[in-house]
Amino acid sequence: MLPSLLIFFTLLSNYIPVNTLNDEGFALLTFKQSVHEDPTGSLTNWNSSDEDACSWNGVTCKELKVVSLSIPRKNLYGSLPSSLGFLSSLRHLNLRSNRLHGSLPTQLFELQGLQSLVLYGNSFDGSVPDEIGRLKLLQTLDLSENLFTGSLPSSLLQCNRLRTLDVSRNNFSGALPDGFGSAFVSLEKLDLAFNHFNGSIPSDVGNLSSLQGTADFSHNHFSGLIPSALGDLPEKVYIDLTFNNLSGPIPQTGALMNRGPTAFIGNVGLCGPPLKDLCRGDELGLNASYPFIPSNNRPDDDSDGDSETKQKSSSGLSKTAVVAIVLCDVIGICLVGLLFTYCYSKFCACNRDKDSKKRTAECLCFRREESETLSENVEHCDIVALDAQVAFNLEELLKASAFVLGKSGIGIVYKVVLENGLTLAVRRLGEGGSQRFKEFQTEVEAIGKLRHPNIASLRAYYWSVDEKLLIYDYVPNGNLATALHGKPGMLSVPPLTWSERLKVAKGIATGLVHLHEFSPKKYVHGDLKPSNILMGQDMEPKISDFGLARLANIAGGSSSPTVQSNRIIQTEERQQQQHHHKSISSEFTAHSSSGSYYQAPETLKTVKPSQKWDVYSYGVILLELIAGRSPVLDVGTSEIDLVRWIQVCIEEKKPLCDVLDPCLAPEVDKEDEIVAVLKVAISCVNSSPEKRPTMRHVSDTLDRLPMAGD
Numbered sequence: 001m002l003p004s005l006l007i008f009f010t011l012l013s014n015y016i017p018v019n020t021l022n023d024e025g026f027a028l029l030t031f032k033q034s035v036h037e038d039p040t041g042s043l044t045n046w047n048s049s050d051e052d053a054c055s056w057n058g059v060t061c062k063e064l065k066v067v068s069l070s071i072p073r074k075n076l077y078g079s080l081p082s083s084l085g086f087l088s089s090l091r092h093l094n095l096r097s098n099r100l101h102g103s104l105p106t107q108l109f110e111l112q113g114l115q116s117l118v119l120y121g122n123s124f125d126g127s128v129p130d131e132i133g134r135l136k137l138l139q140t141l142d143l144s145e146n147l148f149t150g151s152l153p154s155s156l157l158q159c160n161r162l163r164t165l166d167v168s169r170n171n172f173s174g175a176l177p178d179g180f181g182s183a184f185v186s187l188e189k190l191d192l193a194f195n196h197f198n199g200s201i202p203s204d205v206g207n208l209s210s211l212q213g214t215a216d217f218s219h220n221h222f223s224g225l226i227p228s229a230l231g232d233l234p235e236k237v238y239i240d241l242t243f244n245n246l247s248g249p250i251p252q253t254g255a256l257m258n259r260g261p262t263a264f265i266g267n268v269g270l271c272g273p274p275l276k277d278l279c280r281g282d283e284l285g286l287n288a289s290y291p292f293i294p295s296n297n298r299p300d301d302d303s304d305g306d307s308e309t310k311q312k313s314s315s316g317l318s319k320t321a322v323v324a325i326v327l328c329d330v331i332g333i334c335l336v337g338l339l340f341t342y343c344y345s346k347f348c349a350c351n352r353d354k355d356s357k358k359r360t361a362e363c364l365c366f367r368r369e370e371s372e373t374l375s376e377n378v379e380h381c382d383i384v385a386l387d388a389q390v391a392f393n394l395e396e397l398l399k400a401s402a403f404v405l406g407k408s409g410i411g412i413v414y415k416v417v418l419e420n421g422l423t424l425a426v427r428r429l430g431e432g433g434s435q436r437f438k439e440f441q442t443e444v445e446a447i448g449k450l451r452h453p454n455i456a457s458l459r460a461y462y463w464s465v466d467e468k469l470l471i472y473d474y475v476p477n478g479n480l481a482t483a484l485h486g487k488p489g490m491l492s493v494p495p496l497t498w499s500e501r502l503k504v505a506k507g508i509a510t511g512l513v514h515l516h517e518f519s520p521k522k523y524v525h526g527d528l529k530p531s532n533i534l535m536g537q538d539m540e541p542k543i544s545d546f547g548l549a550r551l552a553n554i555a556g557g558s559s560s561p562t563v564q565s566n567r568i569i570q571t572e573e574r575q576q577q578q579h580h581h582k583s584i585s586s587e588f589t590a591h592s593s594s595g596s597y598y599q600a601p602e603t604l605k606t607v608k609p610s611q612k613w614d615v616y617s618y619g620v621i622l623l624e625l626i627a628g629r630s631p632v633l634d635v636g637t638s639e640i641d642l643v644r645w646i647q648v649c650i651e652e653k654k655p656l657c658d659v660l661d662p663c664l665a666p667e668v669d670k671e672d673e674i675v676a677v678l679k680v681a682i683s684c685v686n687s688s689p690e691k692r693p694t695m696r697h698v699s700d701t702l703d704r705l706p707m708a709g710d
Contacts (some may be wrong), residue, residue, distance in 0.1 A: 024066050025053040027086035035078035037099070042074040060634075065089035068634070072118075073097040073486050080124075082107040090114060092634075096142070097121035097486060106131050116140035120166065123147055133158035140164040144191065148172060157183035168193040168216065175199030181207040181229075191216045193240070200224035201246075206232030214407045218242040218266075225249075226270075231256040238407065242266045249279045261466070262412070262428060274466055383471065386448030387459045390471075392418055394462060397426070397471075410552045415474060424459070425475070429468040429552050437463060440554045444470070447547045450519055454511030456534055456544035470551070475542055480504065480621070481530035483539075484628065495663035498670045500539050501625045502705065505677065507541040508533060509699040512618060515546065516611045516695050523547070524609040528617035529598040530624065597631035597641050601687055612689035618698070619643075619684025626678055628661025643685045650682075673705055 021029075025048070032043045046056045054061035060068035066087045076098040084090075085107025093108075096118050103126030104119075114135050125147040132138075133155025141159070144166045151174030152167070160183050173196040177183075181204035184190075188210050198221040206229030208215070215237050223245040230239060231254030239255060240263055247269025250256065261274045271279040383394050396418055405413040405425065416424045440463060448458045462469040477483075486493055496504070515523050525546050532545040600616035620631055623642050631642045640648075649659050656671060664674070680701055686692050693701075 020051045021048050022052050022064070024087055025050065027083040028053050028056070028059065028066070028069075030081045030083040034081045035076050037077035038074070040074050042071055042076070060092075062089070068092040068094075070094040071098070075099060077101075080105055080108065084108055085110045087111065088113075092116045092118075094118040095122065099123060101125065103127075104129060109134050112136065114138055118142045119146065120144040121146075125149065127151075128153055128156070130155045132156055135159055136161070138162060142166045143170065144168040146170050151175070152177060154178070160184065160186070162187055163210075164189040166191040167195065170195055172197060176202055178202070179204065181205040184208060186210055188212050192220065193217070194219045196221055198223060198245075201227055201230065203227045203229050205230055208233060211237045214238045214240055216240045216407075217244065220244050222246060226251055226256070228253050228256075238412075239263060240407075246270055250275065383460045383462050383469075385460045386445060387457070390460050392420075392422065397424075402426070410548055423474040423476075425472040427470045427472070427548075429470065436554045440468070440551065443547065443551060443554065446521070447551075450515070450546070452511055452514040453540065454507045454542055455514065455546065456542045468551075470548075472544070475534035475536050475544075477535035477537070477539065479531050479535060480533040480541065483535055484530060484624065485630065495628075495661070496539075496625075498664055498667045498674065502673065502677065502702075503539060504533070504535075504541045505622055505625060506699070506702045508543065508618060508621065509695055509702055511541070511543045512614055512695040513699050515543070516614070522611070524611050525614050525617075526609055527598075528614050528621070530621060533621070597643075600689065602689055610689060611695070612692050615684050615692045615695060615698070616689075618695070619681045619692075622677060622681035622684065626661065626664075626674060626681065627659055628663060646678075646682070676705060677702070 028046060029048060032046050035043060038044075042057050044057075046053070050056070052061070052064050053059050053066060054064060058069060058071040059066055060070070067089050068091060069084075069087070070092065072094055073096070076095070078100060079102035080095075080100065082105040084093075085105065088111070090111050091113055092115060093111075094116070097120070099122065100119075101123040104124060106129045109129060109131035112134055115137050116139060117135075118140060120142045121144070123146060124143070127150030128143070128148060130153045132153060136158065138159045139161050141162060142164060145168070148167070148170040150172065152172060154177040157177055157179055162184050163186055165184065165187060166189060168191040172192075175198060176192075180202045185207055187208050190208065190211060191214070193216040197217075201217060201222050201224075205215075205227065209232075211233055215233060218240045219242070221244060222241075225248040226241065226246055228251040231251055233239065233255040235255050237255055242263065243266030246264075246267040249272040250264060250270055252273065261276075264270050264275060271277045383390070383392070383397065397416065400419065401417045402414045403416075405415050407413075411428045414426045414428070416426050418424070444458070444461050448461075451457060456475060457473050458470060459473060460471040462471070478487075481487075483493065483496055512525070512528075515525060523546065525543065527545060527549060528543070532543070534542040534544050536542050598617040598620045600613045602610075603613060620643060623646055624631060627642065627646070629642055629645075633640050633642065633645055646659060656675065657665065659678075660674065664670075680693075680698055683691075683693055684698065
């Protein structure tokens with residue numbers, strides 16, 4: 001196919017014994033030779049003595065053609081050879097979280113059937129070749145956390161089937177290609193953060209109507225006005241414009257409305273709501289039509305011939321009238337000031353008593369335009385403590401160092417370090433909604449009463465029309481999803497031992513028992529998954545995000561009182577995908593995790609939330625701890641969820657080693673314990689809610705197994 005490739009194969013044949021390995025196998029062997037370090041031995045079974053590459057680690061074939069090459073998180077050190085362009089049927093290439101370097105060979109973009117290219121978390125450099133436009137079927141392009149330079153080529157717009165475009169944390173520069181927004185109407189994820197992009201944000205970005213989650217433009221050098229079309233994005237999309245060079249008024253349209261200042265910080269030229277910096281002329285209500293043009297330079301539709309008439313008109317007032325007008329203005333301003341002072345002393349006389357209930361009762365502020373509904377539109381003047389140990393106020397919190405821990409459709413989570421060294425986790429729920437404070441207060445204070453070693457503690461909260469904050473203890477060791485699967489750019493972590501996994505399983509079960517049986521309302525978590533199981537000291541699990549969806553609904557002004565509507569939306573995709581599961585192959589490749597796969601089947605219906613929902617979610621987590629796989633697996637060209645895959649393995653009476661996480665293979669002496677936990681998991685994921693055990697029964701069963709270190 002390529003002259004260099006033919007030369008290589010000729011040289012290769014001089015020292016590799018003659019065999020029947022096909023051409024694609026030889027192409028993959030060149031990749032193996034370009035890898036200088038393979039500490040986990042992931043390529044050890046790539047042998048020239050085989051007839052084809054279909055049995056090699058990370059390789060998936062269809063009709064003896066390589067359709068997928070997936071070798072993530074193996075700490076491979078090396079480069080990509082041009083020979084990969086010989087894999088003409090390749091559909092998926094996933095080499096994320098390794099130590100690969102060098103530029104991308106242009107031959108890679110001759111794979112016109114490529115649908116996903118996932119290279120994040122490596123050290124690739126150079127520019128993205130113009131040839132990328134040949135990948136007409138590309139749906140996922142993830143180049144994040146590398147060292148790429150140059151601008152995004154305009155040919156990328158030809159990849160108009162893209163659903164994921166993540167180029168964050170590189171050294172990309174230049175302006176976004178013209179037509180960026182119009183080209184990617186199917187785009188669901190957009191992350192451009194932490195680069196050097198400049199120029200204006202394209203005016204057609206509002207055409208990205210399929211976006212979900214966060215549209216991240218942050219930490220770049222974008223300049224000029226924020227296009228009003230940005231507000232045409234779906235209202236649930238969080239638009240992050242922080243730390244750029246944007247200027248001018250913030251458009252108050254669509255998805256840009258009711259945003260707090262957090263989305264715009266780091267742009268010294270921006271003005272207007274929700275920022276406190278008024279636009280030029282707004283102080284006195286002047287220049288409404290031309291806020292950035294001085295009044296003496298404002299466009300004038302009158303001809304020069306009318307200047308004399310206007311001059312006479314402007315001088316028509318006597319000096320006495322002018323003085324009278326000024327005096328009236330001064331008196332009016334004084335009266336307004338006195339009225340405001342009176343109202344402030346009446347309603348905002350905040351004493352500094354640390355009793356949170358007293359502060360809640362006495363420290364209520366209001367906006368002038370909302371004074372007619374004072375009983376509902378309230379703002380706390382300070383943080384409301386839910387714990388006697390809270391000894392900081394809002395001013396200290398705002399002065400603290402803050403780092404983004406994560407983003408979701410429910411808001412941003414920050415790690416906040418106070419001046420005294422205290423570390424907190426602060427979740428910003430959003431900016432909208434001001435009508436349901438009493439409901440929010442009741443809910444958040446009930447959640448704040450929950451205290452258990454395996455439940456993340458809510459310590460305080462802050463409510464205002466513009467900001468709603470939840471303040472938790474900071475849990476230092478990430479979450480269970482990261483502990484099991486790592487994360488982008490993260491060096492490979494030591495796999496959890498079986499004793500650690502069993503400890504995690506027992507801790508989650510104990511926390512859920514407390515939630516189900518000992519909380520005042522016998523709560524349902526409703527969204528249990530590894531990403532909201534935090535890992536504390538000594539790998540002690542802590543269930544987080546309890547009640548978060550309901551609080552977000554209240555804070556955002558939603559009328560829906562439960563999390564059910566959110567769960568139905570999230571599970572629609574799962575229902576559609578399960579409809580297409582027609583065949584099962586012996587080759588399974590881990591797929592990206594989706595929260596819907598932790599949800600019980602009955603959540604697809606509009607039924608009242610049940611504790612058996614949590615039991616099902618817990619069962620999927622147990623299976624993930626045992627198998628080390630994500631909750632949805634690629635099976636050839638289709639997908640299958642982990643629950644169904646385990647059931648098939650059991651039906652086909654496959655040995656335990658086929659199901660078990662390979663990292664647990666050395667712990668064969670624990671087989672009886674693992675089988676016991678597997679039986680518990682299978683009972684938890686029963687399709688019938690009535691046949692699932694209670695969490696009390698699950699916890700008691702696990703407690704009869706030895707604890708870690710016993």
